Amino acid sequence: MDQLSAMATFVRAVDAGSLSAAARSLPSSLTSVSRQIAALEQHFGTRLLLRTTRQLALTDEGRILYERAKAILGEMKEIEAALSRDRHQPSGRIRVASPSLMGRLVIAPLLAEFLRRYPALSVDLLLVDRAVDMVEEDIHLAIRVGRLPDSELVARKLADLRMIVCAAPAYLAERGVPETPGDLAHHDCLVFSDAPGSAEWRFADGSKTGRKIRISGRLWMNSLDALAAAAREGAGIVRVPSWQAEADFAAGHLVRLLTDYEPAPAPLHLMFQPSRLASPKVRAFVDYLVERWRSVDPFGPPPRAGQ
Template identity: 45%
Template sequence: MQVFVKAVDLGSFRAAADALGLSAQGVGKHVQALEHHLGMPLLVRTTRRQSLTDFGHDYLERARLILAELADAEQLAAQRRGVPSGRLRINAPVSFGVHALSPRLPEYMRTHPQVAVELTLANRTVDLVEEGLDVAFRVGVLLDSGLVARALAPYRLAVCAAPAYLAGRAPLHTPWDLALHDCLGFAHSELLTHWSFDGPDGAHVKVAVSSRHRFDQGEALLHAALAGLGIVLQPMELLAPALAEGRLVELLQGWRVPTRPLHLVHAGGRHITPALRSFIDFAVKAFGHDGA
């Protein structure tokens, strides 16, 4: 039944054979054996193409349901054994996902080969239940009290600009000097209009910034900053390579951008599968206070 569905989905015995590690002849024998068992033809085959019979159409839909139920039953058995398996749907903000999570994720995937990882990146706040997600990384203050949250190491940010932008511009000594400069706005947070700093004397200040250019992705902000279009405030993971190469310069020495909270969240009131538990343990080790 699995061979038959795969042959239909991929359009040929050869493609199904490659996917299943069989020969094309072996795939044909499986389908013929199934047809013999059912006493009805499933496929009409010519030298160039194959098509489903009317019975084949009806049988295909029922076969998909049976195989899905079988997969669920096997996953249940794996859960009872405590082996992480099944599909794990993860969401993260774009910059964190690209520059922090993605480089570490293969480590988790190699350790848990029976888990099928599905990663989506978005800067908007996603609804885990509505979008069928198992777990998400959240940067900033948590607003949804219905989620179970695990605190990770705080998210570090920095204020930078390209040397080409700074040449001939008014000097920057305090955050209030930003009013004389072009700041690149991040469209998905209050960083669009206000930037906060902790001063050398311990004082916390928030200053208004002017954002003539606005972007909803950290990578776009980085490219604009490298092109000398303004000052950028973004996560250190995104900025670190350009800072190390001297293509960006960190500004306002003596003033520190406050870290932002970073949490791993999942929906409450449901069973934590071995796959979810294994990923929570991985994330805490990789991005917790000791691992970050």
């Protein structure tokens, strides 16, 4: 059995929804499609598909194989492209995952020039505030903020990001200015999260890891944009990336707080699988972002309070 060919047939059958549809799209005979899938099931010693008169259903084992096989087949295409005559002309589609706010305000504006530079490339920009599974979701590149866990992924550092605490002048005039992180217990805090409950903000205290302060916010949102808008209207104290608040500082809409307790900046990385390193389109995108960051850092430090 040609395992790679059989996996391609299996993936095609799942995507098409039936063995007959897969046979027509390959093209191949229904007998050949059935035989290859049966050979896969015999090889792995488990049922992969549940066949009905109308459709196919994946078993748990079948779903694992489908996700992995799809990733393997995608990597094979990358290898073929890297070894082809056109390896110096990146082409195809590249899938990039980014935190929502950063993707919308920072990454998206950079894509026009990238697409002009590489007319044979297309980009799918996925805006998600979670850590994606790059293999199962077929993501070529992912932008991640913070310390990275041990992983087989390759990381390319782009910048350092600083989280700051700020509030509107009207709120501070009414409720007072917090002098220490502990004072936040007496203030209305605006929290970025998908699940209301309790949260922790980290502040510097002279130690390596810093100090965590438990925050019980009155307003929770899963959008940093919306939180900043609420803060501008005096809803409370918010914690946002420094680059997001630059315009509000300049306009006097927000005031930066607790500057002596700001934690060390968090690294921003561009992540990709080692197997993608040979892909011309992945290299092109990585090199492009690094080039743009070196020329104009979109996360330049904001002015300190009072400046």
